[in-house]
Amino acid sequence: MTTIPSDPTTTETEDRLAILELIGRLALLLDARDWDALELLFADQVHYDRTSLFGGEPQTLTPAELVSGYRQALGNLDALHHLITGHVISIDGDQATCAANMQGTHVLANASGGPVWTVGGRHDYQLERNADEWRIAGLTFTVQWATGNMYIVTLAAAASQT
Numbered sequence: 514m515t516t517i518p519s520d521p522t523t524t525e526t527e528d529r530l531a532i533l534e535l536i537g538r539l540a541l542l543l544d545a546r547d548w549d550a551l552e553l554l555f556a557d558q559v560h561y562d563r564t565s566l567f568g569g570e571p572q573t574l575t576p577a578e579l580v581s582g583y584r585q586a587l588g589n590l591d592a593l594h595h596l597i598t599g600h601v602i603s604i605d606g607d608q609a610t611c612a613a614n615m616q617g618t619h620v621l622a623n624a625s626g627g628p629v630w631t632v633g634g635r636h637d638y639q640l641e642r643n644a645d646e647w648r649i650a651g652l653t654f655t656v657q658w659a660t661g662n663m664y665i666v667t668l669a670a671a672a673s674q675t
Contacts, residue, residue, distance in 0.1 A: 528604050531647050532611055532640055539649065540595040548584050552576040556641050560651035566632065571653075589669040591628070592620035597636060607642040615654065621665040630661040 535554060542551040555576035562571035574582075587593055599614040616633040639651030 552580045556648040556650035562653040566656045589672040594618045609640040611638040627662040632659040
């Protein structure tokens with residue numbers, strides 16, 4: 514596939530590096546729980562689909578709504594660690610997609626079972642260039658495996674309600 518960047522001074526290699534950095538920042542900021550910085554990674558509207566993991570329907574959210582959900586679900590965990598690797602990027606002007614493998618480890622000491630839940634699967638990103646920066650406009654997670662106590666996320670979210 515031949516790609517033609519919208520900015521003739523931006524090369525495809527520079528776009529790919531920017532996308533890799535954007536997705537790397539997603540994992541690092543999520544794990545650091547830097548909610549304000551995390552919000553800046555997303556486009557004005559984000560198609561968000563985690564139905565393979567929790568059911569429900571895909572959603573279209575603002576960055577603030579998406580990050581609020583992350584904060585509620587993950588903010589009270591004892592530890593959190595995401596690995597995103599194997600990126601395959603396709604660029605078409607100001608739009609791009611990226612497929613990558615993802616593994617997330619979630620830790621919470623609790624009286625209701627084991628303290629760790631690890632989930633692995635595939636992230637499919639839709640990206641868009643906003644001015645001269647790439648932003649995440651869509652994120653679909655397709656679970657492939659999980660091990661441990663998946664209820665620790667529910668327990669952590671419940672703790673944020675109190």
